[in-house]
Amino acid sequence: MADKSKRELVVIGGGPGGYAAAFFAADKGMKVTLVDPEENPGGVCLYRGCIPSKALLHLAKVVHEAFELEKSGVKFGAPKIDAKEVRAFKDRVVKQLTEGVGQLAKARKVEHIRGYARFQTSNNIAIKAVDGSSREVEFEHAILATGSEPIHLPVFDWKSKRIVDSTGALDVAGPPRNMLVVGGGYIGLELGSVYSALGTEVTVVEMLPQILTGVDRDLVRPLKKRLDELFAGIYTNTKVTESKVRKNGVHVTLEGAGAGDARKLYELVLVAAGRKPNTSGLGLENTKIELNEDGFVKVDPQRRTSDPNIYAIGDVAGQPMLAHKASHEGRVAVDAIGGAKTVFEPRAIPAVVFTDPEVAWTGLTETEAKQQRIDVTVSRFPWAASGRAQTLGGADGMTKLIVSKEDERVLGVGICGPGAGELIAEGTLAIEMDAVAEDLALTIHAHPTLSETVMEAAEGFYGAATHYFRKSRNR
Numbered sequence: 001m002a003d004k005s006k007r008e009l010v011v012i013g014g015g016p017g018g019y020a021a022a023f024f025a026a027d028k029g030m031k032v033t034l035v036d037p038e039e040n041p042g043g044v045c046l047y048r049g050c051i052p053s054k055a056l057l058h059l060a061k062v063v064h065e066a067f068e069l070e071k072s073g074v075k076f077g078a079p080k081i082d083a084k085e086v087r088a089f090k091d092r093v094v095k096q097l098t099e100g101v102g103q104l105a106k107a108r109k110v111e112h113i114r115g116y117a118r119f120q121t122s123n124n125i126a127i128k129a130v131d132g133s134s135r136e137v138e139f140e141h142a143i144l145a146t147g148s149e150p151i152h153l154p155v156f157d158w159k160s161k162r163i164v165d166s167t168g169a170l171d172v173a174g175p176p177r178n179m180l181v182v183g184g185g186y187i188g189l190e191l192g193s194v195y196s197a198l199g200t201e202v203t204v205v206e207m208l209p210q211i212l213t214g215v216d217r218d219l220v221r222p223l224k225k226r227l228d229e230l231f232a233g234i235y236t237n238t239k240v241t242e243s244k245v246r247k248n249g250v251h252v253t254l255e256g257a258g259a260g261d262a263r264k265l266y267e268l269v270l271v272a273a274g275r276k277p278n279t280s281g282l283g284l285e286n287t288k289i290e291l292n293e294d295g296f297v298k299v300d301p302q303r304r305t306s307d308p309n310i311y312a313i314g315d316v317a318g319q320p321m322l323a324h325k326a327s328h329e330g331r332v333a334v335d336a337i338g339g340a341k342t343v344f345e346p347r348a349i350p351a352v353v354f355t356d357p358e359v360a361w362t363g364l365t366e367t368e369a370k371q372q373r374i375d376v377t378v379s380r381f382p383w384a385a386s387g388r389a390q391t392l393g394g395a396d397g398m399t400k401l402i403v404s405k406e407d408e409r410v411l412g413v414g415i416c417g418p419g420a421g422e423l424i425a426e427g428t429l430a431i432e433m434d435a436v437a438e439d440l441a442l443t444i445h446a447h448p449t450l451s452e453t454v455m456e457a458a459e460g461f462y463g464a465a466t467h468y469f470r471k472s473r474n475r
Helices: 016-027 043-048 050-072 083-107 186-197 217-230 323-337 366-371 387-391 420-432 437-442 452-461
Strands: 002-012 032-035 111-113 115-121 124-129 134-144 148-150 178-182 201-205 233-235 238-246 249-256 268-271 275-277 310-312 351-353 358-363 376-382 398-404 410-417
Touching: 002 016, 016 032, 016 043, 016 083, 016 323, 032 115, 043 050, 043 083, 050 083, 050 186, 134 323, 178 186, 186 201, 186 217, 186 268, 186 351, 201 238, 217 233, 217 358, 217 398, 217 410, 249 268, 310 323, 351 420, 358 420, 366 376, 366 398, 366 410, 376 452, 398 437, 398 452, 410 420, 410 437, 410 452, 420 437, 420 452, 437 452
Parallel strands: 002 032, 002 134, 032 111, 134 310, 178 201, 178 268, 201 233
Antiparallel strands: 115 124, 124 134, 148 275, 238 249, 351 358, 358 410, 376 398, 398 410
């Protein structure tokens, strides 16, 4: 059925990028239609990703802290896990947040069509609604925000309930006795931490030489030490070459450094080997949209695709695949559609691994500085010298600054320890505002807090950190 009315803006995909773009456009007075199959906007992040996993990670953190507190004289009994209630808690959080986003959409008078869109032309989409009906809708502009999906390695039998991706891992009926995590990135380590806290024996295999590839090793080291205690094994330079589903589990054949040591039969296998952009079935061939060699939609600095009427944001438009990056891109795209002079050119995009301890970084990493031959000074402040970190059991943590030798500008910040994901915002702001190390050093931070570690890392750049001494190399 053709819909004769022409929409000013159609947003395809209701995740953090899509609904943020739709809401921003509505706030600017545009007539917006949001196409997404869910009852309320939210996308993978709210329904099957960021939010439910962090709800479970909070429970895991509490369990881990209970064990740690025993070293301080506070004794707890062994945790009793009610898998049904754990899932109910996670589902309540998701329900509350997605219903809230739905209410915001209605308040802004965003038209929400529950269904799947497919481009017919550069100005027309066919929508197959979840109720079975269909319609065609014309538009002046469209924003493509269809996100990404887990990569399913062909070595596994995906018809088996014993093989799960990140989505399936959030809905398993109960914690298995043991579990293999394929992939040592943030998704595998986060969900592996959850299952470990629930009582599962967790083994991780990573085909690359190290977990969290691309993250500075000194930031990963405290986390690796902790995970070595929690997990049955972490095997790098190792991959699964064969798997067979048996009645009592999945038999895997490993190849590499961990092949001779890792247990070969697992009740559950979580495959967290990365994600790929959702571009299939969208009818992109009926538009001028082009994909790059990695399958992402090509966009310009305004997030405009090769088709001038269509923009793309979020995971479908390239790395890094982060919800906050998608949301920001959505605002840029809407401003561009409205005629504003705007581009997507952030100096820093923060990234966080919500394990225990957390790892966060923003801007230039030390590894990237070396690769790009940028002359920098790295100033580290060990959390062993932080009173607040000691009280939280986070003495293994660290804050580091990557500072330009030429003009003392803060180019990057890395943090490992409790609350790193919250603390990294100060580093991102410093980089965006072109701050120098002295700006952070002279900013009064509350005591005793973990935020002081940022200040003292900056003081350390000048050789004057109150709680940590090192010879100055800069003044």
